[in-house]
Amino acid sequence: MSAISESISVHPCYSAEAHWKYARMHLPVAPACNIQCRFCNRAFDCPNETRPGVTSRVLKAEEAAALVRRVRESIGNLSIIGIAGPGEPLANEETFKTLKLVGGEFPDMTLCLATNGLLLPQRVDELVSLGVKYVTVTINALEPQVGAKIYSWVRDGGELLTGRDAFQMLSEKQWEGLAKCVDEGLVVKVNSVLIPGMNEAELPKIASRASEAGALVQNVIPFLPVNGSEFEGRKSPSRLETNQVRGECGRLIKQIEHCARCRADAIGLLGCDISARFY
Numbered sequence: 001m002s003a004i005s006e007s008i009s010v011h012p013c014y015s016a017e018a019h020w021k022y023a024r025m026h027l028p029v030a031p032a033c034n035i036q037c038r039f040c041n042r043a044f045d046c047p048n049e050t051r052p053g054v055t056s057r058v059l060k061a062e063e064a065a066a067l068v069r070r071v072r073e074s075i076g077n078l079s080i081i082g083i084a085g086p087g088e089p090l091a092n093e094e095t096f097k098t099l100k101l102v103g104g105e106f107p108d109m110t111l112c113l114a115t116n117g118l119l120l121p122q123r124v125d126e127l128v129s130l131g132v133k134y135v136t137v138t139i140n141a142l143e144p145q146v147g148a149k150i151y152s153w154v155r156d157g158g159e160l161l162t163g164r165d166a167f168q169m170l171s172e173k174q175w176e177g178l179a180k181c182v183d184e185g186l187v188v189k190v191n192s193v194l195i196p197g198m199n200e201a202e203l204p205k206i207a208s209r210a211s212e213a214g215a216l217v218q219n220v221i222p223f224l225p226v227n228g229s230e231f232e233g234r235k236s237p238s239r240l241e242t243n244q245v246r247g248e249c250g251r252l253i254k255q256i257e258h259c260a261r262c263r264a265d266a267i268g269l270l271g272c273d274i275s276a277r278f279y
Helices: 003-008 061-074 093-105 120-129 144-150 163-183 202-213 239-250
Strands: 023-026 035-037 078-083 110-115 132-138 151-156 159-162 187-194 217-222 267-269
Touching: 061 078, 061 093, 078 093, 093 110, 120 132, 120 163, 132 163, 144 151, 144 163, 151 163, 159 163, 163 187, 163 202, 187 202, 187 239, 202 217, 202 239, 217 239
Parallel strands: 023 078, 078 110, 110 132, 132 187, 187 217
Antiparallel strands: 023 267, 035 151, 151 159
């Protein structure tokens, strides 16, 4: 078994078999975000809600490391430590402090990170040096006319971009960053939010390009309307619609079909969150 295959075999987000056996833990240390997706409202938090971008508490790096210690003592099958928000991990320096602390104290844990990709090209080397092995890049469109409908704005340094200019900046960085991750030997997953009536035709194109670029898998995530977001009135895709798109994409790149749309503070097995025990 290759090193990557062996690693994936204990990674619940990449392996349908592993998600019944191995636990993961998300550390909510990254509140700030440098883009605004029209389907996102991070200010809305329900303790019983399971979706990305939600956490009941934001931690500092030292608090996150202490929490990992507590969880390790309680959960014997913890294998993955990830940072997935509630904002954009690469736009928060606390992310890198946390990776350094946790990676140094728990070298047997696999480190993961999810990103919108805007800052990925300039921070890949740092992620590698800190021991990150898995990176997820969320890519929801390829065509500027579609991307401009999904993203409200993108902040590049001190410049705020909107419309097609915003999306084109983001898209260029996403694909550049993905390629750099692959070149550095990181395992890459592409998340794509399926928004009915907007980007169905885009997702197979993303699947094809991601496969050609060296990504391992794609995760088609059904859109969920969120209170207070610009897309709160849009409908979610049906199971049939989701499966149809996954089928098209699956002919181009392996699909993840057991995603639990985890919170930014999730702990435990996929679909069996026990974070309330530790917060």
